[in-house]
Amino acid sequence: MFGFSRSQSIGFVIMLALIATSPFVLYPVFLMKVLCVALFACAFNLLIGYVGLMSFGHAAFYGMGGYLTAHAAKEWGLTPELSILVGGAVGAVLGLLFAWLAIRRQGLYFAMITLALAQMVYFFCLEAPFTGGENGIQQVPRGNLFGIIPLGSDMNMYWTVAGIFIIGFLLLHRVVYSPFGQVLKAIRENEPRAISLGYRTDDYKQIAFVLSATLAGIAGGTKALVFGIATLTDVNFTTSGDVVLITLLGGLGTIFGPVVGALVVVSMENYLAQFGSWVTVTQGAIFVVCVLLFRRGVIGELGGLLKLSL
Amino acid sequence: MGDIILEARGLTRDFLGFVAVNGVDLSVRAGTIHALIGPNGAGKTTCFNLLTKFLPPSKGSIHFNGRDITAMKPAAVARLGLVRSFQISAVFGHLSALENVRVALQRQRGGSYDFWRSERVLQQFDARAMQLLEDVGLADHAGTEAALLPYGRKRALEIATTLALEPKMLLLDEPTAGMAHEDVDRIVQLIRRVRVGRTILMVEHNLSVVEGLCDTITVLTRGRVLAQGDYATVSKNPEVIAAYLGSADA
Ligand SMILES: Nc1ncnc2c1ncn2[C@@H]1O[C@H](COP(=O)(O)OP(=O)(O)O)[C@@H](O)[C@H]1O
Ligand SMILES: [Mg+2]
Numbered sequence: 081m082f083g084f085s086r087s088q089s090i091g092f093v094i095m096l097a098l099i100a101t102s103p104f105v106l107y108p109v110f111l112m113k114v115l116c117v118a119l120f121a122c123a124f125n126l127l128i129g130y131v132g133l134m135s136f137g138h139a140a141f142y143g144m145g146g147y148l149t150a151h152a153a154k155e156w157g158l159t160p161e162l163s164i165l166v167g168g169a170v171g172a173v174l175g176l177l178f179a180w181l182a183i184r185r186q187g188l189y190f191a192m193i194t195l196a197l198a199q200m201v202y203f204f205c206l207e208a209p210f211t212g213g214e215n216g217i218q219q220v221p222r223g224n225l226f227g228i229i230p231l232g233s234d235m236n237m238y239w240t241v242a243g244i245f246i247i248g249f250l251l252l253h254r255v256v257y258s259p260f261g262q263v264l265k266a267i268r269e270n271e272p273r274a275i276s277l278g279y280r281t282d283d284y285k286q287i288a289f290v291l292s293a294t295l296a297g298i299a300g301g302t303k304a305l306v307f308g309i310a311t312l313t314d315v316n317f318t319t320s321g322d323v324v325l326i327t328l329l330g331g332l333g334t335i336f337g338p339v340v341g342a343l344v345v346v347s348m349e350n351y352l353a354q355f356g357s358w359v360t361v362t363q364g365a366i367f368v369v370c371v372l373l374f375r376r377g378v379i380g381e382l383g384g385l386l387k388l389s390l
Numbered sequence: 391m392g393d394i395i396l397e398a399r400g401l402t403r404d405f406l407g408f409v410a411v412n413g414v415d416l417s418v419r420a421g422t423i424h425a426l427i428g429p430n431g432a433g434k435t436t437c438f439n440l441l442t443k444f445l446p447p448s449k450g451s452i453h454f455n456g457r458d459i460t461a462m463k464p465a466a467v468a469r470l471g472l473v474r475s476f477q478i479s480a481v482f483g484h485l486s487a488l489e490n491v492r493v494a495l496q497r498q499r500g501g502s503y504d505f506w507r508s509e510r511v512l513q514q515f516d517a518r519a520m521q522l523l524e525d526v527g528l529a530d531h532a533g534t535e536a537a538l539l540p541y542g543r544k545r546a547l548e549i550a551t552t553l554a555l556e557p558k559m560l561l562l563d564e565p566t567a568g569m570a571h572e573d574v575d576r577i578v579q580l581i582r583r584v585r586v587g588r589t590i591l592m593v594e595h596n597l598s599v600v601e602g603l604c605d606t607i608t609v610l611t612r613g614r615v616l617a618q619g620d621y622a623t624v625s626k627n628p629e630v631i632a633a634y635l636g637s638a639d640a
Pocket of ligand 2: 434435436477
């Protein structure tokens with residue numbers, strides 16, 4: 081099914097079962113946040129895990145996706161699915177621009193350029209009138225899905241978010257296990273060799289980058305609808321850092337790693353919130369411990385232990 | 391012997407004032423095995439990088455198969471059928487041996503941008519990939535991760551991957567360096583078999599390999615061509631004996 085290996089199929093079924101049952105046990109808004117962040121991290125993982133590209137600017141796609149979705153829903157009155165697609169489109173356009181400027185650079189230079197460009201996007205958001213500056217875009221209506229199903233109820237919104245997440249997850253999985261994905265992995269392993277076989281590797285990296293940015297935009301847009309607000313937080317560089325952390329924690333280059341990483345980090349933020357500024361410190365400490373204990377991330381280590389590709 | 395397939399004129403490359411390759415003229419005839427030899431640091435690898443456009447030349451021109459490739463991108467040069475290997479073995483470490491070869495096959499057959507299709511379509515290449523692996527004696531290792539293969543086998547896998555592209559010309563950078571005797575023999579046998587219908591330019595330190603295998607030899611020192619000709623001629627050249635055979639470890 082969908083080109084999953086046996087172990088991945090089992091993992092996928094478990095994930096579906098958890099997605100289906102958890103809103104009856106846990107707070108749906110919390111779960112929706114996990115799913116949005118998970119999709120964001122999965123999109124990021126396509127680059128770091130399968131192409132070997134470290135982007136430090138993914139907040140730009142996530143945050144701008146959020147702003148544009150919020151704007152489309154609130155000011156243009158678009159239905160939620162269209163608003164989210166607008167968020168994805170802005171991710172794609174920005175991704176194309178970022179990739180065009182950064183893709184020829186290697187390693188740290190690539191990371192620095194994406195960071196610099198993302199900072200420019202941040203300052204744009206700070207100044208541009210439509211983002212509402214420090215206040216952000218507030219009271220964004222969730223609207224009616226396809227103009228019919230009202231998303232005002234958390235459960236309806238939850239199933240919508242779950243659907244978006246699953247579609248995005250499957251799409252990314254397909255990309256990784258496609259003929260194109262095979263070339264991406266070859267580039268990750270040895271780019272000069274891929275070039276010497278006649279691959280225009282910059283084109284492949286560019287397409288992967290745009291796909292990743294599009295899904296990051298969709299994730300950000302979805303999150304904006306869930307919370308009815310788009311703010312500077314999501315476009316801030318700390319968000320770019322968080323997604324790196326989440327992916328490393330879960331296990332980069334594994335399909336479930338970013339999902340597990342998102343669950344762990346969002347839960348931590350949620351349950352540690354009562355300790356105020358100690359959140360960051362605790363988070364940092366837990367991160368250090370995890371990286372020392374599970375060098376390949378939680379799922380990476382688990383896969384290694386079971387000798388499975390997860 | 392055929393016409394000239396690869397020709398460089400006045401090939402020059404400097405790195406911040408240090409001239410690594412200095413006005414090299416090189417003509418490789420189609421169907422021959424041509425050796426490029428010279429002490430370490432002579433500029434052999436840099437020459438390969440220039441010829442395959444991994445580095446842009448500071449000066450000079452390169453023609454391959456009648457086309458001026460001086461301004462081309464490396465991937466485009468590879469598509470014309472001029473395919474190189476690397477001095478340090480270049481395999482896709484976390485892919486299996488079979489997948490390594492398939493990556494080359496899929497480039498040739500197209501469809502590599504299809505991100506919406508299952509990689510199962512790549513199974514159409516399995517039979518051909520297995521054949522290529524058999525040719526280099528790696529049939530039993532098809533499922534092994536390339537990173538886990540011993541060094542000699544990695545080089546063999548590299549050659550199988552290169553051959554999958556059915557290149558007109560191969561550039562091999564020290565294909566036997568750092569190998570045990572029996573591995574060297576195996577690679578030499580392999581080169582003998584794959585040369586049919588192809589041209590090979592190779593950097594090689596092992597002079598007995600050069601003597602047995604190569605039709606023409608170009609000697610490079612400090613970025614310049616010192617001598618050119620067949621083994622008997624070149625090995626008698628007093629300058630070569632002084633500059634290369636006398637000083638180098640080989
Ligand atoms: N990218 C580079 N930047 C600076 N110097 C280089 C570079 N590549 C090669 N060189 C220098 O050019 C010279 C020739 O190197 P190389 O072509 O690798 O020699 P060979 O392959 O014959 O041993 C060496 O002195 C090396 O240090
Ligand atoms: Mg060299």
